[in-house]
Amino acid sequence: MKICIIGTGYVGLVSGICFAELGNNVICTDIDKKKIDKLNRGIIPIYEPGLEELVKRNSKQEKLKFSTDISLSIKNSNIIFICVGTPTNKINMKADLKHVFNATNKIKNNLNKYKLIVTKSTVPVMTGDKIEKILNIKKNKNKFDVISNPEFLREGEAIRDFLYPDRVVIGTSNTKANNIMRNLYLPIIKKKNRFFQTSRRAAELIKYASNGFLATKISYINEISNLCEKSDIDVKEISVGIGLDERIGDRFLRAGPGYGGSCFPKDTRALLNTAKKFKTELSIINTVVRSNDNRHKILTSKISNIMNNKLKNKKITFLGVTFKAGTDDMRESPSLKIIPTLIKKGCLIKYYDPTGSKKEFSKFKNIDYCSNIKEACKNSDLLVIHTEWNEFKQLNFKNIVKKKKFKIYDMRNLYSPNKMKKNKIDYFCIGR
Numbered sequence: 001m002k003i004c005i006i007g008t009g010y011v012g013l014v015s016g017i018c019f020a021e022l023g024n025n026v027i028c029t030d031i032d033k034k035k036i037d038k039l040n041r042g043i044i045p046i047y048e049p050g051l052e053e054l055v056k057r058n059s060k061q062e063k064l065k066f067s068t069d070i071s072l073s074i075k076n077s078n079i080i081f082i083c084v085g086t087p088t089n090k091i092n093m094k095a096d097l098k099h100v101f102n103a104t105n106k107i108k109n110n111l112n113k114y115k116l117i118v119t120k121s122t123v124p125v126m127t128g129d130k131i132e133k134i135l136n137i138k139k140n141k142n143k144f145d146v147i148s149n150p151e152f153l154r155e156g157e158a159i160r161d162f163l164y165p166d167r168v169v170i171g172t173s174n175t176k177a178n179n180i181m182r183n184l185y186l187p188i189i190k191k192k193n194r195f196f197q198t199s200r201r202a203a204e205l206i207k208y209a210s211n212g213f214l215a216t217k218i219s220y221i222n223e224i225s226n227l228c229e230k231s232d233i234d235v236k237e238i239s240v241g242i243g244l245d246e247r248i249g250d251r252f253l254r255a256g257p258g259y260g261g262s263c264f265p266k267d268t269r270a271l272l273n274t275a276k277k278f279k280t281e282l283s284i285i286n287t288v289v290r291s292n293d294n295r296h297k298i299l300t301s302k303i304s305n306i307m308n309n310k311l312k313n314k315k316i317t318f319l320g321v322t323f324k325a326g327t328d329d330m331r332e333s334p335s336l337k338i339i340p341t342l343i344k345k346g347c348l349i350k351y352y353d354p355t356g357s358k359k360e361f362s363k364f365k366n367i368d369y370c371s372n373i374k375e376a377c378k379n380s381d382l383l384v385i386h387t388e389w390n391e392f393k394q395l396n397f398k399n400i401v402k403k404k405k406f407k408i409y410d411m412r413n414l415y416s417p418n419k420m421k422k423n424k425i426d427y428f429c430i431g432r
């Protein structure tokens, strides 16, 4: 198949590269010339394990190309994937669809023969209807179908999630379109993964309902962890104990600093807006959003308690600042709220992150990036393990802090409280 990807962000880049890996001819396009130039030189704009190797191999075999000429790329392809971003519009908190409609207009002007238009971007219910309406001008009659094919990949696990999906969801009632998609995904659905055809609107909602459900699980266990802390119970045991019930399942029950990233926060907000549009109450998601928005306050006040409410001039080290491990993404990371609050209260912050220093903190005083763990931890009063990178899992804290008295706040529950007690380290964690 000849595939054109519009939008070479996370979803577009990974999907394009993986479709090439599956044997298709793919052209990934973007309006960002710098990004495309870099990709043409083999430089990957995001941190994602394994991606560089696949780009090199598929570019060499000429199955994968990068271009800013979106019009020509559309003309030369049979399947067009819309993979542009749908960020939250900060004024009305709805999903901002301007990039989706810009892409649609490009397609509208370049329909030289039949093309299948596929939305992979996360878009609110009925966006497919709107795209179809825009494309449906006289000269384009019978030259296209618009379908939905939401993407469920996770940052840091993107290639595996794409090539070994739990499910492929295709939203269309059109048999021709469905067959094209089934053929496209055949190499991976042969591996017993599930191919699910449904209506276009249902596919659009499946994406939001999935992310909303996972966000609910996380907020649920986070709130249960608050209760555990007060009642001397280990939340990890609760996760195991409830997760053994197959109806609940043990995944996404890790208590932590709250969900962040480019998806859950944005998608839960957009889901609330869709509900509003259809005059329906989604009280559960509403509560989840509120609960997660407030989580940083609970954690900051815990830090204050740990430091006996004396934060001024306290040296605090953050290990990891991204929203999760395996990514350099800072979007909606809990650290973006916790660190500035601590700075305001007079703390002196140092941080180390395996993906380097972060521009998000450059406007603040009293925060320094350190290029290794030792330098970051030396002489600290408190170490905050914010992100669950493997390199933070086996540290000899006494050796690296080099100070008699220090404390640890492990926001990812990486260490055993009992072992810490034995080693006489003042250790605090989440829900234990």
Ligand code: UGA
Pocket (backbone or CB within 6 Å): 122, 151, 152, 153, 154, 155, 156, 211, 214, 218, 251, 252, 253, 254, 255, 256, 257, 258, 259, 260, 261, 262, 263, 264, 267, 323, 324
């Ligand atoms: C999420 C979904 O997991 C993907 O299925 C989806 O395709 C993607 O959003 C998207 O919509 O594009 P991602 O944002 O990459 O993927 O990250 P996750 O691994 O899901 O983690 C999201 C947040 O939840 C992180 O802040 C993580 O630390 C937190 N989390 C996750 C927990 O606090 N506890 C858990 O048990 C699991």
